[in-house]
Amino acid sequence: MAEILVLxxxxxxxxxxxxxxxxxxxxxxxxxxxxxxxxxxxxxRERLAEFGxxxxxxxxxxxxxxYVVAPKAELLAELVTQHxxxxxxxxxxxxxxxxxxxxxxxxxxxxxxxxxxxxDGLVAEQSxxxxxxxxxxxxxxxxPIIAVRPNAVAxxxxxxxxxxxxxxxxxxxxxxxxxxxxxxxxxxxxxxGERPELTEASIVxxxxxxxxxxxxxxxxxxLADSLHAxxxxxxxxxxxxxxPHQFQVGQTGKxxxxxxxxxxxxxxxxxxxxxxxxxxTIMVINKDPEAPIFELADFGVVGDLFQVVPQLTEEIRKxxx
Amino acid sequence: xxxxxxxxxxxxxxxxxxxxxxxxxxxxxxxDGLINELDEYAIEExxxxxxxxxxxxxxxxxxxxxxSESIRKALSMGADKAVHLVDDALAGSDALGTSAxxxxxxxxxxxxxxxxxxxxxDARMGVMAAMLAERLGVPxxxxxxxxxxxxxDVSINRQTDYGYDRVQGSLxxxxxxxxxxxxxxxxxFKGIMAAKKKPVETLGLADIGIDPGQVGxxxxxxxxxxxxxxxxxxxxTVVKDEGDGGVKAAEFLAAQKLI
Numbered sequence: 413m414a415e416i417l418v419l420x421x422x423x424x425x426x427x428x429x430x431x432x433x434x435x436x437x438x439x440x441x442x443x444x445x446x447x448x449x450x451x452x453x454x455x456x457r458e459r460l461a462e463f464g465x466x467x468x469x470x471x472x473x474x475x476x477x478x479y480v481v482a483p484k485a486e487l488l489a490e491l492v493t494q495h496x497x498x499x500x501x502x503x504x505x506x507x508x509x510x511x512x513x514x515x516x517x518x519x520x521x522x523x524x525x526x527x528x529x530x531x532d533g534l535v536a537e538q539s540x541x542x543x544x545x546x547x548x549x550x551x552x553x554x555x556p557i558i559a560v561r562p563n564a565v566a567x568x569x570x571x572x573x574x575x576x577x578x579x580x581x582x583x584x585x586x587x588x589x590x591x592x593x594x595x596x597x598x599x600x601x602x603x604x605g606e607r608p609e610l611t612e613a614s615i616v617x618x619x620x621x622x623x624x625x626x627x628x629x630x631x632x633x634x635l636a637d638s639l640h641a642x643x644x645x646x647x648x649x650x651x652x653x654x655x656p657h658q659f660q661v662g663q664t665g666k667x668x669x670x671x672x673x674x675x676x677x678x679x680x681x682x683x684x685x686x687x688x689x690x691x692x693t694i695m696v697i698n699k700d701p702e703a704p705i706f707e708l709a710d711f712g713v714v715g716d717l718f719q720v721v722p723q724l725t726e727e728i729r730k731x732x733x
Numbered sequence: 734x735x736x737x738x739x740x741x742x743x744x745x746x747x748x749x750x751x752x753x754x755x756x757x758x759x760x761x762x763x764x765d766g767l768i769n770e771l772d773e774y775a776i777e778e779x780x781x782x783x784x785x786x787x788x789x790x791x792x793x794x795x796x797x798x799x800x801s802e803s804i805r806k807a808l809s810m811g812a813d814k815a816v817h818l819v820d821d822a823l824a825g826s827d828a829l830g831t832s833a834x835x836x837x838x839x840x841x842x843x844x845x846x847x848x849x850x851x852x853x854x855d856a857r858m859g860v861m862a863a864m865l866a867e868r869l870g871v872p873x874x875x876x877x878x879x880x881x882x883x884x885x886d887v888s889i890n891r892q893t894d895y896g897y898d899r900v901q902g903s904l905x906x907x908x909x910x911x912x913x914x915x916x917x918x919x920x921x922f923k924g925i926m927a928a929k930k931k932p933v934e935t936l937g938l939a940d941i942g943i944d945p946g947q948v949g950x951x952x953x954x955x956x957x958x959x960x961x962x963x964x965x966x967x968x969x970t971v972v973k974d975e976g977d978g979g980v981k982a983a984e985f986l987a988a989q990k991l992i
Contacts, residue, residue: 513860522954715974723979
């Protein structure tokens, strides 16, 4: 079967969920090989095998961590030349899309971003214009490079008998000088507590204008914590400075696709809908029955969020006991 | 300092946006064309860098004739001049073709800093800064929430999922900016009047040495196979809170096995 390269997203030896989703899709269209940039591959092998990885190309060079995306694109380009894979899959994260972009230029290949599904013939499904239109696209030049939206497909492990070998193949790699021209000198980690990452979370609880102030976001955070969810915010809330900008869900922020999305005090302008419309289940809490967000709701409560949210949080905690 | 801001005219996100059934490209006539919102931050950042360090701000836009309205608006914010890449053969270009054409213009007009918004509201790919940096062989300083320039040294705060990275490079460089890096100014009446007299150079593919077969719909490395309107979501249940709204919501979550 045709080899599919999957660029692993990982934090040390911990494999991010999106990587297992990419492997699940790669199995559908070929035989997955993982490209692992940085340390931690040995400890991750078992997890990668569980999702069908046959080969794990490991490049441990520090160049891959210390510079903005270009070295990763060089590594992938070398592997594409050596192994002529049928496609390259990356996560459609900010960094994944940039790696894909540079790889596309290097290899003269078409690139599709934000795919939400992948079928035979490497046809990618995308959801565009705020989720209003569903598009089927494919690459017709070079090696198809497809960036897949996290959480868009369910990761499925391979049955025990058919596990991948996850054979490690070490790759010697050194980035060129031009790829080392944007040097990461410091990584600043903002306080986030124990919450999952916004784009990876299975549940996202977002607050909007109706929350009314920064101090009231504690309500949203409490609800999120009762569900082990990530916290998001509408643009109205981030523009007002109530919640940090990197948590904005919407057209100019993050696109999320969780199992459950809860929109609290959010009216549902196109700006916001563009970032959450492909969520599997949507719950809305808003005092305005005319708010357009109710059009998307699988379940909606018309009511005062300051009454409904604490009651819901308490009820969830009670049921979890 | 020679500052070039790349600006894309996009369909108004507030209107109903569609693809054209004939060739599956964005129907740019169906909606008003506006400056891509994130590019407004790029324009503002360019103007601020010019104010702080001296130099000229050039707006570079690739797009059909009607993009000239958005170019005038960018000039009215305070940019000095503009270059409009317009050629029928560019219609339907994908990201690869677009980046090739824009890189060719940048090679022709020269630059110390190229600034663009981190993505457009129509295609939302977020690839252009990386593609331009790759093609031009200069530092990629993308997703900046802060830009500092000192001589030829440039450093940015690069927005990440966990916070930000401090990234350093040297000029010339490609910078993309995220929302909130600044507050874009509104054009003043004086600015609007002045913009009418500012020079706009129009270039075609022949001027920049790009083969028409490399760009446009025919030269695109990706193709749309089909598209359809998303089926409306099945109408859900909406209840009015009568003092038990939270409990009812929890019951729904339990029934869906979400808790």
